[in-house]
Amino acid sequence: MIPARNLEIAVLVLGMLVLLFEAFVERIDKRTLAFAAIGALTVVLIGTWFLEPGPALESATGFWSFYTADPLSIFFKRFALLTTIVVLVMMIDYAPVLRSSAGATSQSGLGEFFALPIFTCAGLMYIVSAIDFVMIFVSIELVTISFYVLVSFTRRNPTTLEAGVKYLVLSALSTAFLVYGITWIFGVTGETNLQRITTAFANPEIERGGALFGAVLVLVGLGFKIAAVPFQIWVPDVYQGAPTPVTAYLSVGSKAAGFVVLVRVLRPFMMLPQMERLLVLIALLTVIYGNLAALPQSNLKRLLAYSSIAHAGYLLIGVACLAGSAVIFYLVAYLLMTLLSFAVLIVVAQRAGEQISDFDGLAKRSPFLAFAMLIAMVSLAGVPFTAGFFGKFFIFYAAIAQRQTVLVVAGVVTVACGFYYYLKVVRAMYWQVPTSEEKIPVNALSRATMSALIVATIWLGIYPWPILEALKR
Amino acid sequence: MPPFLFWIFALLMLVFGAAVVINRNPIASALNLVVSFLGLAALFMSLDAFFVGIIQVLIYAGAIMVLFLFIIMLLDLRAEKLRKINWLASAGGIAVALVLLTQILYVIGNLKAAQQTFPPLARSTIDDVRNVGLVLFGNYNLPFQIIGILVLVATIGIVLLSRHELR
Structure with missing residues (x-):
């Protein structure tokens, strides 16, 4: 020991x-x-x-x-x-x-x-x-x-x-x-x-x-x-x-x-x-601002910055509802999907750039990177069978249990906003014509790390209990 | 200490503190800061915290300010050119500061402890150098050691960021 x-x-x-x-x-x-x-x-x-x-x-x-x-x-x-x-x-x-x-x-x-x-x-x-x-x-x-x-x-x-x-x-x-x-x-x-x-x-x-x-x-x-x-x-x-x-x-x-x-x-x-009311107010402002400001962004790094504000908002909803384990699960999901998206961004940015338009047709240039980014984006948006979905689910569940109707409504509406700007990246990767045909190489260590993050994101989206259990002890 | 001395020193700090911000000339700002630190040291001494007061003079008014002046000299900073003042931003800043001030005054006004006079401090049996040492190396040892790491990281950072050309 x-x-x-x-x-x-x-x-x-x-x-x-x-x-x-x-x-x-x-x-x-x-x-x-x-x-x-x-x-x-x-x-x-x-x-x-x-x-x-x-x-x-x-x-x-x-x-x-x-x-x-x-x-x-x-x-x-x-x-x-x-x-x-x-x-x-x-x-x-x-x-x-x-x-x-x-x-x-x-x-x-x-x-x-x-x-x-x-x-x-x-x-x-x-x-x-x-x-x-x-x-x-x-x-x-x-x-x-x-x-x-x-x-x-x-x-x-x-x-x-x-x-x-x-x-x-x-x-x-x-x-x-x-x-x-x-x-x-x-x-x-x-x-x-x-x-x-x-x-x-x-x-x-x-x-x-x-x-x-x-x-x-x-x-x-x-x-x-x-x-x-x-x-x-x-x-x-x-x-x-x-x-x-x-x-x-x-x-x-x-x-x-x-x-x-x-x-x-x-x-x-x-x-x-009055501490609780203050937290509810901050959470409300944060989800709304983060999601709305992310909508018009065209630089992926900046988009991820606003998205990180939005996610802080969801986490604050959990904090305001005193749902400790929901907050912690959300943090784990956030860790997986954010690191995954940044890992892909670093590789792609060196060959193309940081703009969303630089991701055009990535699926043709490098199917693996495009798939990794796809998983990261759908998880950040909160699509079922990804860790992001359960994260949001537990947070909203706690908010409903605490009868915080305003927070739940604001949360659900802003999640819809999130779908728009996250899927914008997916659309660029899969439906746009690539500007160059050049392949983007990924070294073995990064590929292994990304694969591990992808597997963990999907696994927690199907079977989230290990994280919840780990905290109980 | 008679209360009027407190007001004199506090006023000294405030006036020279404001001068640090308002002055356009970096050397004048730095020298104003020295006076402001001296006022603070006097306040510490009036609270019987002689060691902290002397450290304040030695380290801040002495060593750190000399370092500031050296940096200003080495970088050859000139007085800032008069910029156009963004009135909207300044008004906003002043408004925020006023709101905070009102808030602090309101909180202090409602503080029960602020309305009663305190009995004079009991004479400490051990001198305050020893007292500070006992607290730092005794109870607060762990945070104190983490500060050691913090200083190491800061040193690495300064060396890295000030290196003329990365070689």
């Missing part, structure tokens, strides 16, 4: 080793580092099934009042590791683009490009285990700071530079809100541990105004991380400008971590009045 904290330590040591090798070992193909990192992360991933259980949240002291190894956190540690592995696979595909935009012929900067996601992964693993506001703040910052670097990695490209600056400034602003909120909550309760804050909030003597103000400010900070309306302004530009594997990482890893923190802070916050 392995103590849970060793997982993060292993990941951090791996990150430092990759940096050392990149600095001191010359004349190796830097991509070897990525392959080694993928292998090591897989070992850590297997290690998550052999963990010592931690003490119960209520009786936790010392180290365990900051860090927990409950089923939720272990589940999302696997989630973070899996995302990082797939992102590293995408980064190997993306390496030629990086090299050409660096203006150099050698493999400069590649080692760091592969090492930073490993540190981000450790940060994500700390976030999902964090049960103390200080810990939450510090680990969110670790993730955010590594994303600042990753987003502006190809800084010779003006759109990337713009994305990097926008992300830096707006993210710093949201962090300020988060810290200010945490200080208010600390001022009112004198605690930073979530468990003890819950107890303090349940006390009727508590200063309601101050507690509520702090909670709302924390929600603003988290709303930025999960891209909820009205804190979504950064999303389209940053997603479009960042290197594509980083965009995928940002839209899956960063968002999932934000939702796990949201689920954790919800327990104390729901002790306060």
Whole structure:
């Protein structure tokens, strides 16, 4: 049995080793580092099934009042590791683009490009285990700071530079809100541990105004991380400008971590009045805005950015209805289909481009890539027999059980919107005439990753119970 | 500390803080920031947090500001050209700030703790350097170590992004 904290330590040591090798070992193909990192992360991933259980949240002291190894956190540690592995696979595909935009012929900067996601992964693993506001703040910052670097990695490209600056400034602003909120909550309760804050909030003597103000400010900070309306302004530009594997990482890893923190802070916050109504309002705005703004997009990366806002909206419906397991299932489905679509996008974008019109006739040029994108798109839209369908189904089921009629109606109408813009991509791939007949090659590792994601998407669409069972324990 | 000193220092911070934003010349902005930090340090000291106050002067007003000035010098930044001000955006920004201010004042106004006078702070038996150390290396050890990783990542990032040509 392995103590849970060793997982993060292993990941951090791996990150430092990759940096050392990149600095001191010359004349190796830097991509070897990525392959080694993928292998090591897989070992850590297997290690998550052999963990010592931690003490119960209520009786936790010392180290365990900051860090927990409950089923939720272990589940999302696997989630973070899996995302990082797939992102590293995408980064190997993306390496030629990086090299050409660096203006150099050698493999400069590649080692760091592969090492930073490993540190981000450790940060994500700390976030999902964090049960103390200080810990939450510090680990969110670790993730955010590594994303600042990753987003502006190809800084010779003006759109990337713009994305990097926008992300830096707006993210710093949201962090300020988060810290200010945490200080208010600390001022009112004198605690930073979530468990003890819950107890303090349940006390009727508590200063309601101050507690509520702090909670709302924390929600603003988290709303930025999960891209909820009205804190979504950064999303389209940053997603479009960042290197594509980083965009995928940002839209899956960063968002999932934000939702796990949201689920954790919800327990104390729901002790306060009007919190639920506020969440319902944010969820409503987010689904409507995300779906409507996605309609006219012609750049696929930007379309996926708006779609990620829309999906944050569906997830927020689940959060507002307190349907924890529905939210988690949706996050898993979202992980599979989003990573799949980005993996295809990276390969196609190098040969053709990022516009939807560049996907014209992809089915003739590369049937495998077209099929992978088809599965990703129908799953994002929520067609039955895909993971996306069950995700939406569980969310709406929870909303109906909570009698949130407005949310259900808004959700169903916007799903119809979603069909239009997701199927636009499918139409381009299967019904348009290709502009060139040239085949698009896919390397073996990417092909295997994509196949695994396709199988998982369809499998969870037919048999979703393993995920729901995994959380019960 | 007499209350009027609090108001003087708070006003000092606010005025110079605003000057940081309003000034077009980066060096003037940086120097205004120093004064604003000094006001903050004085506020910390008035709360008997001498160590934090001194650190505020040493690290922020000292080291970090010198670094700022160096960067401004090295990059040879000139005063910003007067841009056309987007009045609609500024009005919106001011409106948001006012709403937030009203909200904060309202919350503080309704705070029970804000309406009673506090008894003077009890003299601490151990000095505050020791106190800060105990908190950082004792109870908050795990977050403290994660900050170490954070600084490492930030260092890598700075080296990468400031490298003139990727070689």
